[in-house]
Amino acid sequence: xxxxxxxxxxxxxxCFIQHIHDxxxxxxxxxxxxxxxxxxxxxxxxxxxxxxNEGQLMCDILGLExxxxxxxxxxxxxxxxxxxxxxxxxxxxxxxxPTRPNGTNISEDTPEDGQLVYMHGRVTxxxxxxxxxxxxxxxxxxxxxxxxxxxxxxxxxHNLRGKFVTNSHGEYWLYCLRPTPYPIPNDGPAGKLLxxxxxxxxxxxxxxxxxxxxxxxxxxxxxxxxxSAYLSDDSVFAVKEGLIVSFAxxxxxxxxxxxxxxxxxxxxxxxxxx
Numbered sequence: 001x002x003x004x005x006x007x008x009x010x011x012x013x014x015c016f017i018q019h020i021h022d023x024x025x026x027x028x029x030x031x032x033x034x035x036x037x038x039x040x041x042x043x044x045x046x047x048x049x050x051x052x053n054e055g056q057l058m059c060d061i062l063g064l065e066x067x068x069x070x071x072x073x074x075x076x077x078x079x080x081x082x083x084x085x086x087x088x089x090x091x092x093x094x095x096x097x098p099t100r101p102n103g104t105n106i107s108e109d110t111p112e113d114g115q116l117v118y119m120h121g122r123v124t125x126x127x128x129x130x131x132x133x134x135x136x137x138x139x140x141x142x143x144x145x146x147x148x149x150x151x152x153x154x155x156x157x158h159n160l161r162g163k164f165v166t167n168s169h170g171e172y173w174l175y176c177l178r179p180t181p182y183p184i185p186n187d188g189p190a191g192k193l194l195x196x197x198x199x200x201x202x203x204x205x206x207x208x209x210x211x212x213x214x215x216x217x218x219x220x221x222x223x224x225x226x227x228s229a230y231l232s233d234d235s236v237f238a239v240k241e242g243l244i245v246s247f248a249x250x251x252x253x254x255x256x257x258x259x260x261x262x263x264x265x266x267x268x269x270x271x272x273x274x
Contacts, residue, residue, distance in 0.1 A: 040189040047188045051150035053091040057190040060088060060236035061199075069220075069238075076217065076267060083126050084264045085242040087222040090208060092148040097138060100162040105175035105255065108159045111144045116256040117247060120173035123166050123211055126265040131170025135213035137264065138163045139176065141206075146182030175256055178247055179205035181229050184236070194235065204230040204239060209264070216266040223262060 001010055023029070040058075047054040059065045065088040073086045100106065110116060123135040140161040142148050149155040164172040183201040185191060194201050205228035212218040222238055223245045224231060231239050250259035 040193070043189045050096075051092070051094065052185075054188045054190060056089070057091040057184060057188070057236075058193065060090065060238075061184070061190050061194055063237040065089070066237040082265065083217075083267045084211070084219050084221060085240050086219055087238045087240065087243060088236065089210075089220050090222075090236075090238075092142075092150065093138075093140060093208065093210070094150070094158070094161065097140065097161045097163050098158055099136075100164060100174070102164055102167065102171075102173050103175075104162060104164075106139065106160050106162045107175065107177050108156045110177070113144050115178040115258055117176050117178050117258040117260050118173070118250055118253060118256040119176050119207075119260045119262065120171065121262040121264060122170040123172065123213065123264045123266060124170055125216075126267045131166070131168070132213045132216065132266060133166055133168045133170060135166045135170065135172075135211060135216075135264075135266070136163050137166065137172045138210040138212070139174065140208045141176060141179055142182050144177065144180050146180070151185070176207065178258055179207050179225055179228075181205050199235065200233070201235050202230045203236065204228040204234055206238075209262075211264045211266060213266055215268055217269055219264060219266060223260075 001013065005013075024034075041055075044054040044058050056065065069086050069088050076083050076086075105116070107114065107116060119139075123132045123137065124130060125132055140148070143152065143155060143160060145152065147155070149157060149159040149161065160177065162174060164174055166172050181202055181204055184194075184203060186194070186201050191201060205225040206222045208222050210218065210220045221243060223243050224239055226244045226246050231244065245260060245262060247258045247260050250256055
């Protein structure tokens with residue numbers, strides 16, 4: 001590497017080159033096998049766009065994103081404060097999700113087998129416990145047919161998605177669906193690799209969240225229904241004990257028969273990056 005390479009670039013690429021060469025030697029990788037892997041990587045890139053990230057899905061089924069997420073989370077825990085546990089982003093997040101008023105029902109066309117949930121919580125400072133106003137809580141989920149809206153021509157654009165801004169008490173609230181298990185897409189290299197590995201493609205029922213606030217480290221996470229199948233063998237290894245939640249019965253609400261309270265704790269940023 002040249003003299004202008006940063007110290008971190010030297011560290012990361014030095015480790016990467018060493019280990020990938022050791023890997024090739026250890027398993028006696030052939031040219032045909034290497035080319036098959038290159039074609040699979042190219043296939044993932046060709047399938048990816050701003051609505052689906054197949055390369056990230058490949059990392060997910062190999063457990064790499066969950067491992068990197070856990071390494072990052074453990075660094076955040078060094079303060080000794082219980083920040084909200086993180087989980088992988090997944091391949092179906094959208095940067096252009098609209099901001100919606102608190103109380104909005106993000107299920108714009110609730111399927112017949114769907115159960116509506118009143119979801120609410122507070123975003124607080126992990127050190128002081130004080131509420132964080134004007135924090136953004138970005139939420140997205142699949143419908144009961146196992147598809148996110150960008151996969152399904154029958155769903156309205158941005159269905160089951162929304163960004164919500166907390167009020168002066170750090171509160172957010174909305175209506176969504178009780179999540180259901182679904183298989184990850186099997187029409188690309190990630191699905192083919194799962195088949196080659198003789199593994200199932202199912203994910204447990206979950207809702208994605210991302211919380212951001214000025215001056216705080218963002219949190220990307222997922223919450224999992226405790227009554228769901230596949231909690232012990234999630235195809236992308238994302239389940240953590242602290243992310244498993246219970247849905248409660250909700251009475252006297254004509255919009256929803258279930259309720260989910262989920263609070264989020266954020267840590268202040270202490271590092272600067274150049």
